[in-house]
Amino acid sequence: NAGVTQTPKFRVLKTGQSMTLLCAQDMNHEYMYWYRQDPGMGLRLIHYSVGEGTTAKGEVPDGYNVSRLKKQNFLLGLESAAPSQTSVYFCASSLAGGGNQPQHFGDGTRLSIL
Amino acid sequence: TQLLEQSPQFLSIQEGENLTVYCNSSSVFSSLQWYRQEPGEGPVLLVTVVTGGEVKKLKRLTFQFGDARKDSSLHITAAQPGDTGLYLCAGAGLSNTGKLIFGQGTTLQVKP
Numbered sequence: 001n002a003g004v005t006q007t008p009k010f011r012v013l014k015t016g017q018s019m020t021l022l023c024a025q026d027m028n029h030e031y032m033y034w035y036r037q038d039p040g041m042g043l044r045l046i047h048y049s050v051g052e053g054t055t056a057k058g059e060v061p062d063g064y065n066v067s068r069l070k071k072q073n074f075l076l077g078l079e080s081a082a083p084s085q086t087s088v089y090f091c092a093s094s095l096a097g098g099g100n101q102p103q104h105f106g107d108g109t110r111l112s113i114l
Numbered sequence: 115t116q117l118l119e120q121s122p123q124f125l126s127i128q129e130g131e132n133l134t135v136y137c138n139s140s141s142v143f144s145s146l147q148w149y150r151q152e153p154g155e156g157p158v159l160l161v162t163v164v165t166g167g168e169v170k171k172l173k174r175l176t177f178q179f180g181d182a183r184k185d186s187s188l189h190i191t192a193a194q195p196g197d198t199g200l201y202l203c204a205g206a207g208l209s210n211t212g213k214l215i216f217g218q219g220t221t222l223q224v225k226p
Contacts, residue, residue, distance in 0.1 A: 004156070031212045040123065042202060042216035043157070050212065058213065090156050099145035099206030100164055103214065105156025 002026050006091050006106035013081045013113050021076040021109050023091030031094045032074040033058075033103065034066060036087040043090060049074055050097060081113045116141040118205050120217030127193055128225050135188040135201055135220045143205035146179055146186040147214065151200040193224045 004025045013019060023032065030051050035043040045058030049068040063085060065077045074093075078085060088110050092103040119138045127133055137146065145164045149157035161170050163179035163186060170177045174197075176189040186203055200221050204214040 033212070035216075040218055042118075042120070042218045043204075043214075044216070045213060048211075048213060056211075092156070094212055097210040097212030099143070099210070100162050101212065102147065102159040102162065103157075103212075105158070107155050 004091055004093055004104050004106040006089075006109050008109060009107070010110045011112070013078075013111065015081060015083060015113060017081050018077070018079050019081065019111075020078075021089055021091075021111075023074045023076070023093075023106060024072055025074075025091075025093040025104070026072065027093060027095070027104065028071070029093035029095050029104070030071075031097055031101075032068065033092045033094075034064070034074065034076045035090045035092065036060065036085075037090060037108070038087050046076065046089075083113045085111065086113045087111060116143075116205065116207065116215045118203060118215050118217040120203055120220055122220060123218060124221050124223075126223040126225065129195060130192050131224075133190050133193060133222070135203075135222075136185070137187070137203035137205075137217050138185045139205060139215075140184065141205070142183050142208065143215075144183070144208050145206045146183075147204045147206070148177055148186070148188055149202040149204060151202060151219075157200075157202055190222075193222075195224045195226050198222055198224050 047066040052071040094101040151157040203217040
């Protein structure tokens, strides 16, 4: 069972470069999320989507854009990468939005901005 | 802005010891989820507590939701090296947006 798949797993960028992180889920989940994880700060929500064609800002959206053109895919874009965006990025999905809904996570993308 | 303070941040204990991890907030949550994360992997859900005062047990792990739904604790009895990992609490707000507020995490090391 694939669950949530993130690509790429690792990437090194130079300041100012752009890139797109891809998240794919095969569980027919409505909700999808992008988080970043930094040491000592837990996970912080960047953007999320409550269904195909919808996106919304999370806690730390600046410098990132997202798109959800297909239900199974959620893309995270960095238009002009900055060293402060060096982090581990996690995608997650959930069946619905209730507080008792578990979120299923991918294994992360480790991104370094030089 | 809702915040979830998790403590301690680091814990190194010997096999067989007991430990408790705390998550505290001034905000009310509709539910509180606990996740465990291994190096190089994403978090995996351990349990969800929904009702104030609720207690759930998962083998040697006991989870409790505070009566006012503002805090939670994770107690591990007789810790094993296999319990080593990062433990994260996450609170869900009162609206059904699906958004979770995560604590900073507790890195647990259990030495044999």
